[in-house]
Amino acid sequence: MTEMSKIDTKSLLADVTAFIWAEGAMLDAREYDEWLDLWTDDGLYIMPIGDTVDFQNSVNLCYDNAKMRKDRIGRFHQGFSISSAPPALTVRTLSRFRIEGTEGDLVTVTCAEHVIEDKFGRQRTWAGNIAYTLKSTEGGFKLHQKIIRLLNSDGMLNSFSYLF
Amino acid sequence: MSLDMPKFSDLDALYDEENALVGTAMYEDPDLFDEEMEKIFKNTWVWIAHESEFPDKGSFKLSNVGLEPVIVVRDRKGKIHCMVNRCRHRAATVCEVKKGKTSSFQCPYHGWGYGLDGSLRALPYPEQYGDDFDKAQHGLLKLRTESYNGMVFATFKEDMEPLEEFLGEAVCRYIDLFMKQGGGFPVKVLGEHQFTVPMNWKVQLENTTDAYHFPVVHKSFMQTLDGQTEEMFDFLDKGKGWVEDLGNGHSIMMMIPELEDLDANLGAPIPARFEELAQEIRDEGYPEDQVKKIVRAVGGAGFNLNLFPNVSFSLAFFRVLTPISVEQTDIRHIAIGMDGGPDAANQARIRLHEHFQGPMGFGSPDDAEVWERIQRGTKGGEDLKILVNRGMVDEVDGPNGPRGHISAETGMRAAYKMWKGLMAQ
Numbered sequence: 001m002t003e004m005s006k007i008d009t010k011s012l013l014a015d016v017t018a019f020i021w022a023e024g025a026m027l028d029a030r031e032y033d034e035w036l037d038l039w040t041d042d043g044l045y046i047m048p049i050g051d052t053v054d055f056q057n058s059v060n061l062c063y064d065n066a067k068m069r070k071d072r073i074g075r076f077h078q079g080f081s082i083s084s085a086p087p088a089l090t091v092r093t094l095s096r097f098r099i100e101g102t103e104g105d106l107v108t109v110t111c112a113e114h115v116i117e118d119k120f121g122r123q124r125t126w127a128g129n130i131a132y133t134l135k136s137t138e139g140g141f142k143l144h145q146k147i148i149r150l151l152n153s154d155g156m157l158n159s160f161s162y163l164f
Numbered sequence: 165m166s167l168d169m170p171k172f173s174d175l176d177a178l179y180d181e182e183n184a185l186v187g188t189a190m191y192e193d194p195d196l197f198d199e200e201m202e203k204i205f206k207n208t209w210v211w212i213a214h215e216s217e218f219p220d221k222g223s224f225k226l227s228n229v230g231l232e233p234v235i236v237v238r239d240r241k242g243k244i245h246c247m248v249n250r251c252r253h254r255a256a257t258v259c260e261v262k263k264g265k266t267s268s269f270q271c272p273y274h275g276w277g278y279g280l281d282g283s284l285r286a287l288p289y290p291e292q293y294g295d296d297f298d299k300a301q302h303g304l305l306k307l308r309t310e311s312y313n314g315m316v317f318a319t320f321k322e323d324m325e326p327l328e329e330f331l332g333e334a335v336c337r338y339i340d341l342f343m344k345q346g347g348g349f350p351v352k353v354l355g356e357h358q359f360t361v362p363m364n365w366k367v368q369l370e371n372t373t374d375a376y377h378f379p380v381v382h383k384s385f386m387q388t389l390d391g392q393t394e395e396m397f398d399f400l401d402k403g404k405g406w407v408e409d410l411g412n413g414h415s416i417m418m419m420i421p422e423l424e425d426l427d428a429n430l431g432a433p434i435p436a437r438f439e440e441l442a443q444e445i446r447d448e449g450y451p452e453d454q455v456k457k458i459v460r461a462v463g464g465a466g467f468n469l470n471l472f473p474n475v476s477f478s479l480a481f482f483r484v485l486t487p488i489s490v491e492q493t494d495i496r497h498i499a500i501g502m503d504g505g506p507d508a509a510n511q512a513r514i515r516l517h518e519h520f521q522g523p524m525g526f527g528s529p530d531d532a533e534v535w536e537r538i539q540r541g542t543k544g545g546e547d548l549k550i551l552v553n554r555g556m557v558d559e560v561d562g563p564n565g566p567r568g569h570i571s572a573e574t575g576m577r578a579a580y581k582m583w584k585g586l587m588a589q
Contacts, residue, residue, distance in 0.1 A: 047524060049355060057507065059355025059499045059514050062524040071388040075526055081384035082537075083529035120540070154262070156360040156494055159529035 009099055016109045016134060017097050019141045024094045024113075027163050030087070032073040035163075040135055040144045041066055047164065048147065050154040061153065076161075087161040088119035094130075105136040106144060113148070115164060127151045128164060175587055179580045184553035184573065186580065188546045191364040191539060197490035204473055204586045205230025209310070209317040209330050211475035211484060212236050212246060216314065216352040216503060217263065222280060225263040228486045229307060229318055235259055235269065236309075236316060239280040244311065246318040247282040247304035258304070269304075282306050313339050314351060315475070331471070334410045334564045338469045342477045344426040345500070347461030348454065352503035353482075354514055357522025360494045363535040365473075365487035366583075368495065371531065372468055372476035372483055373407060373417050373575025375400060376554065381534055385526040388519075390437050396420055400571055407555070407574040409565030413472025413582025415575030419479075423466025430456050438462065444508040458505060462512050470575055472582045481517060491539055497521040497528065552576040 026035045039045075045068075047061035055063055064072060076084045096112040108131065115126045133145035148164045150157070178187045178196070189196060212227040213236045224237035226249065233249040235258075249257045251271035258269040258278060268285065269278045276287045282304035290297060307318040310327035313336075317327050328336060343351050361368075371377070379386070379400055386394055399405050399419040407417045418424060430453070434442045438459045445455045464480025476483040482498040499517040501510040520527035542550075555572020568574035 049357075056511055057514070059357070060518060061357070061522055063515065063518055068519075071526070075384040075388065078384060078387065080387070081526075081530050082381065083533040120536075154358075156358050157523040158359055158361075159523045159532040161529055161533075 012102075012107065013097060013099055016099065016107060016132070016141065019134065020094055020097070020109065020111060020132065023143070024092050028090050028092055030076070030162070032076060032163075036069060036073055038143045039066065039069065040142045043142070043144045044146075045069055045143075045163075046145070046147045048149060048153060051149075055147075061150075061157075072163075081161075083159060084161040086119075088117040088124075090115050090117050090162050092116075092164075100131075107134050107136065107141075108132065109134065113164060117160075117162065119161075124158060126164070128153075130164075175584055178587075179584050180549075181577075181581060181584065184551070184556060184577050184580075185549035186552055188542050188548060188550065190366060190550070191542045192490060192546075194490045197364075197487070199587065200583075201230045201487065203589060204583065205232075205487070206320040207324075207586055207589070208321070208473060209319050209324065209327055210473065211315060211471065212309075212318045213316040214314055214351075214353050214482065214498070214500075215244075215311060215316060216350070220265060222265045222267055223263075224259070224266060224280075226259065226261075229320065230487060232320075233257065234307065234318065235304075236318075237266075237280050243281070244309050244316060245281050246307040246309040246316075248307070250305065251276055252284065252302045252304065253287075278304050312336060313343050315339065330412060331414070332411050332564075334416075335414050335469065335471065338410075338416055338467070339477065341425055342465050342467075342469060345461045345464050345480060347426075347458040347502050347505055347509065349502035349505040351500050354499045354501045354510060354517075356499060357497040357517075357525070357528070358494065359523045359528070359532060360488065360492060361532045361535050362491055363493055363539045364490060365485050365493045366579075367535050367538050368485040368493055369470075369473065369579050370552070370573075370576045371535065372470045372478060373415050373579070374573070375405070375407070375417055375419060376571040376573075377534070381530045382527050384530065385520060388526055392435055392437055405570035406562070406567050407570060407572050408562040408567040409574055409578035409581075411565055411578075413579045415470045415578040417468040417470065417570070417575055418466065419468070419570060420466030423463070426460050426465060427457070430460065434459050441508055441512050445506045448506050448508065450506065458502070458509050461502065462509050462516075464513075464516075470579070472579050480513065481521060495532075552580065 045064040046055050048055055052058040075081050079085045092115045094111050094113050098110050100108040100110055110131050113128045113130050117124050128148045128150045131147045134141040135144040178190055210229045213225055218225050218238055221238050221240050221242055224235055227234050227236050234246050235249050236246050238244055249259055251258050253276050256271050256273045258271045277285045279285050284299045284302045307320055309318045312327055404421050405418045409415055442455050442459050445458055469477040474485050484496040486494040488494055501513045522528055552573040555568035559566045559568040566574055
C-alpha cells in the first residue's frame with residue numbers, strides 16, 4: 001500500500017465519494033443492470049457474518065461472484081420472487097468516507113451506510129460499515145470488492161429484497 | 165378478536181383432527197401462545213444445540229427452550245449441562261456472550277459465581293445470609309439434557325421419557341442417515357443465518373413439511389440452477405416421494421428417494437456439475453472411493469426430517485424455530501459440513517447454503533414473505549379454517565404411520581395431533 005502522505009487524498013476522496021454516491025443512487029433506484037456493469041469480472045460482493053476475514057471458508061449473508069450477482073439481479077427482475085415483487089423501497093445515506101490506502105490501480109475506501117427500507121407500511125433501519133476496493137480504469141472506477149458489515153450481522157436480521 | 169372466538173379450552177375448535185382444519189386463533193391468540201409455552205415447550209424435548217457448537221471442556225453457547233434463555237455447556241469432564249440463564253439472587257443473566265469458553269459463570273450484579281455444572285460456588289460476604297444458607301439449593305435452574313448423534317435436547321419435564329424413546333426408532337434411523345452427509349467425517353456446524361419473522365411459530369412448524377409450496381414460492385431459485393439440479397428439485401412432478409407421520413409429532417418428507425441413503429449406489433458416476441469439485445478433492449490426495457463419498461455428501465440428503473416442536477433436519481442444514489411472541493418467531497438456518505474434511509468440499513457446502521438460505525438467500529426471503537402474508541391474512545375472516553387436509557384422500561398406512569403424497573399435509577397433521585395431545589394434558 002502507498003503511504004497516505006504521498007497520495008493527493010483531497011482529489012481522490014472527491015472522486016471516490018462521487019463514484020460511491022452514484023452507486024448508492026443506482027441501488028435505491030434499482031438500476032441493477034447498470035450496477036452490474038460497474039463491476040470487474042472477478043469482483044466480489046460480500047456481506048459477512050460477524051468479524052471474519054476468511055470469507056471463503058465462512059458462512060456469509062452473501063458471497064457473490066459475477067454469476068451470483070447476475071442471478072441475484074435476474075431474480076429481482078423476473079417477477080417470480082414474491083419478496084421482490086414488489087420489493088421494499090430503500091433510501092440510503094453514505095458518509096464518513098476514508099481512504100485507507102492505494103496499491104497500483106486499486107484504492108481502498110471505507111464508509112458508513114444507513115439504509116431505511118419501507119414495505120407493508122413498515123420502516124426498518126439498517127446500519128453498516130462498508131469497505132470498497134475500487135479499480136481505476138480508463139472509463140473511471142470499477143467495483144472490485146465491496147464488503148458490507150451490518151452492525152448486527154451475527155444477530156437476528158430480517159430478509160432483504162434489495163442490495164446494500 | 166371477538167369474544168366468541170374459540171378459546172383454547174375448546175381444543176376441537178382449534179384443531180379438528182377428523183377433517184384436518186385449524187382455527188384461525190391458532191396463529192393469533194396471545195393467551196393460547198402463553199398456554200403453549202407452558203404445556204408444549206416445558207413438557208417435551210426441545211432441541212438446543214449441536215455438539216460441535218461447543219466442542220471442548222468449558223465451551224458453551226446460549227440457546228432457548230421456548231421463551232426461556234438457557235446456557236448449554238460442557239463441564240471439565242465433558243458432560244453436557246443446560247441451565248436457565250438467570251442468577252438465583254436477583255435474576256440478572258449470568259452470561260451474555262453467545263458462544264465461547266469459560267471456567268465459570270459470574271453474575272455481574274453482586275458477583276455470585278457458578279460452576280460449569282450450574283452449582284453455586286461462591287458469593288461475596290455470605291455471612292449476612294446466616295449459617296443455614298445452603299449453596300446446594302441456589303444453583304442455576306437445571307434442565308434435563310440428552311443427546312442423539314450430536315443433536316442436544318433439553319427438557320423442563322423431570323419425568324420426560326428418555327430422548328431416544330421420544331424420537332422413536334424410525335426418527336433415529338433417519339437422523340443417522342442425515343448425518344451421513346459428513347461424508348465419513350463427523351458433522352460440524354459451519355455457521356448460521358438468523359432472521360426473525362412476524363409469524364406464529366406453527367406457521368414455521370408447518371412449512372418444514374410442506375413440499376407443495378416449493379415450485380411456487382421457489383420458482384426464482386429454481387431458475388438459477390443447472391438443468392440436472394433443477395430436475396432433482398422437481399420432486400412434485402416426479403411424484404416418487406412421500407410424507408409420513410413418524411409418531412410424537414415427527415414426520416419425514418422424502419423429496420428425493422435416491423438420496424435417502426447417501427452411501428447407496430456409490431459406484432455411480434459423479435454428476436457433471438460436481439466434476440470440478442471432485443478433481444479438487446482428488447488433488448488434495450483423497451482416494452477415488454472417498455472422493456465419491458465426499459462429493460455425494462456435499463449435496464446433502466434427500467429429505468426433511470421434522471421433529472416436534474422446534475427443529476428440522478432439512479436436506480443439508482438444520483432449521484430451528486424459537487417462539488418469541490404469538491406473532492413473532494426467530495429462525496436459524498444452521499450450515500453443517502465435514503469436520504476435518506477437504507476445504508473444497510466444505511466451501512462448496514457453504515456456497516450452496518448461502519445460495520438458498522438466510523436473509524440474502526434466493527429462497528428464504530420468499531419463504532419469509534409468505535409466512536408474514538399468512539400472519540397478515542389471518543387478521544381477516546376469523547371464522548374461516550386453515551386447511552391442512554391435503555392428501556387425506558389417498559393417504560395409505562406407511563411402516564410408521566399415515567403416508568401421503570409428497571405434497572400431502574400429512575406432516576402437519578402429525579404435528580397438530582401431537583400439539584393437541586400435549587395441550588389436552
